[in-house]
Amino acid sequence: MLNLKPLVLSCALSTLIATNALAAEISSDKNKLPEIGSAGFSVLSIEKERQIGGEMMRQIRASQPVLNDPVLTEYINDLGNRMVRNANDVNYSFEFFVIQNEELNAFAFFGGHIAVHSGLITTTKTESELASVIAHEISHVTQRHLARRLEAQSKSQPLAMAGLISSVLLALVNPSVGIAALSTTMAASKQAGINYTRGNEKEADRVGIMLLANSGFNPQGAPDFFATMAAKYRYKSKPPAMLLTHPLPESRISDARLRAQSLSPRPLAPNLQFELAKARIKARYESDALRNITYFEDILNKKRYAVESAAKYGLALAHYENKDYQFAITLLSELLAQDDKNLFYVDALTDAYISVKAFDKAISMLAELNLLMPNNQVVTLNYANVLQEAAKLSEAEVVLQDFITLNPRNFIAHDLLTTVYRKQNKKALMHASKAEVFALLGAYPKAVDELQTGYNFVEENPLLKKRMKGRILQLQAQQEKLKRL
Numbered sequence: 001m002l003n004l005k006p007l008v009l010s011c012a013l014s015t016l017i018a019t020n021a022l023a024a025e026i027s028s029d030k031n032k033l034p035e036i037g038s039a040g041f042s043v044l045s046i047e048k049e050r051q052i053g054g055e056m057m058r059q060i061r062a063s064q065p066v067l068n069d070p071v072l073t074e075y076i077n078d079l080g081n082r083m084v085r086n087a088n089d090v091n092y093s094f095e096f097f098v099i100q101n102e103e104l105n106a107f108a109f110f111g112g113h114i115a116v117h118s119g120l121i122t123t124t125k126t127e128s129e130l131a132s133v134i135a136h137e138i139s140h141v142t143q144r145h146l147a148r149r150l151e152a153q154s155k156s157q158p159l160a161m162a163g164l165i166s167s168v169l170l171a172l173v174n175p176s177v178g179i180a181a182l183s184t185t186m187a188a189s190k191q192a193g194i195n196y197t198r199g200n201e202k203e204a205d206r207v208g209i210m211l212l213a214n215s216g217f218n219p220q221g222a223p224d225f226f227a228t229m230a231a232k233y234r235y236k237s238k239p240p241a242m243l244l245t246h247p248l249p250e251s252r253i254s255d256a257r258l259r260a261q262s263l264s265p266r267p268l269a270p271n272l273q274f275e276l277a278k279a280r281i282k283a284r285y286e287s288d289a290l291r292n293i294t295y296f297e298d299i300l301n302k303k304r305y306a307v308e309s310a311a312k313y314g315l316a317l318a319h320y321e322n323k324d325y326q327f328a329i330t331l332l333s334e335l336l337a338q339d340d341k342n343l344f345y346v347d348a349l350t351d352a353y354i355s356v357k358a359f360d361k362a363i364s365m366l367a368e369l370n371l372l373m374p375n376n377q378v379v380t381l382n383y384a385n386v387l388q389e390a391a392k393l394s395e396a397e398v399v400l401q402d403f404i405t406l407n408p409r410n411f412i413a414h415d416l417l418t419t420v421y422r423k424q425n426k427k428a429l430m431h432a433s434k435a436e437v438f439a440l441l442g443a444y445p446k447a448v449d450e451l452q453t454g455y456n457f458v459e460e461n462p463l464l465k466k467r468m469k470g471r472i473l474q475l476q477a478q479q480e481k482l483k484r485l
Helices: 020-024 046-063 070-084 118-123 127-142 145-156 158-173 175-189 194-214 221-232 241-245 250-262 272-285 289-301 308-321 325-338 343-355 359-372 377-389 393-406 411-424 427-440 444-455 462-484
Strands: 095-099 106-109 113-117
Touching: 046 095, 046 113, 046 427, 070 095, 070 127, 070 272, 070 343, 070 377, 095 118, 106 127, 113 118, 113 127, 118 127, 118 221, 118 272, 127 145, 127 194, 127 221, 127 272, 145 194, 194 221, 194 250, 221 250, 272 289, 272 308, 272 343, 289 308, 308 325, 308 343, 325 343, 343 359, 343 377, 359 377, 377 393, 377 411, 393 411, 411 427, 427 444, 427 462, 444 462
Parallel strands: 095 113
Antiparallel strands: 106 113
16 A cells, blocks of 8 residues: 655656665666556556546645746646647646756656756756756656556565655655665665666657657757756756756767757747746746846846847846836836737736736736636736735636636635635635645645634535535545545
8 A cells, every 4th residue: 555645756756776786786687668558557557646646746735835826837837738749648637837946857746747846947048958858757657657667666576665655755855865765765675676767767768859859849959958957067066956866877868869860950949938937937936136137137238138028027027026116017018018918927017016006907907818818827816816906806706716617726726715705704615715725735634624614604505514514525535545545
């Protein structure tokens, strides 16, 4: 039985190297990969992968600095799903998300979940470089490397599997520390599938580079990324997390270079959305406002930018963070006039309007976009937010309820709706909404407590009482199902 309480499994982390001494014990026959399509199924069904992946995602939300930033979430999911559409063996919908961490890393785990560190986005030089890493992680998932890894483990050391799995959580969160725990577990069980996992890396490279090319990106992005990573860490004694979780021998670099060349390099112009994402992370989540103002002013003055409008956007955000709201509004308005549906600009301008209490301007802009892009998370969440800031609480409530009906796992929407109910003094609904926030964090006992508290505030509304009772039973059943996984 897999104990998921402390557990997060990562396809990427199955590539961890234990120790050089342990590597010497590996026999050559373990380098043989099981046949795709057959391995993994006796250990985990696709449905069980989905269930475990969902619980892992809740654990990640509860334990890691996931960026609940609708603009970055929209961008990274658009980028990832452009490649998923061209991938083979896709068994479920994918979810891509960004973790605020300047370490260079990305990882995949069950159920099509792929995490990208913010530092990976800001370090890559082109969108094709970033896409090459994401394509690699998508390939780990579609090739079912983790299920196959557990299949191999169960055949040789079934009793050691729980210890191996439990060690993965720490390695996922902090590879430089967690590798020791995983190394100890593997050594204790004499399980040494290192060649097997290196084979996974090569297979993910092969499938990923082909996926990169088939999705319209430059296949040269993969070897270019290896070069970018080498340059960044050339003079540093501590290797990046990505090298701890994704071994990079010279043979792998050479293979990637030859494969990319065989697919014909496709030089692409700088991508505006990618450059805006980089600027947003830099201005909002890295360094301080004054340093960022200096940085963006410098690259604009010296024309050291890939796309000028992205540099101006970064400057506007840096001024916003410095509370120079009017400067930010002026610059963002100019950018939006040139590209009136760009959601990076819309989101930032909405925040600036709220800061100067220009609610009508924000509402007018977003109401129009909401008609053009119904249920777009950037537009809808900003629209609901400005409505509640403007004390138009009933309107905000309707917008959020409609959105949640179609997007029940959206963390920001539930959190924002909780705020709206609190401001309306709708205590029963506030507690029910807060319960959904806790459920998305995997905190089922707290979620049940919130519903039970909220139930006490329900007056003459038998339908709401029935709904809350039903939801309590659902959450309790979910908790029991978790124990049986």
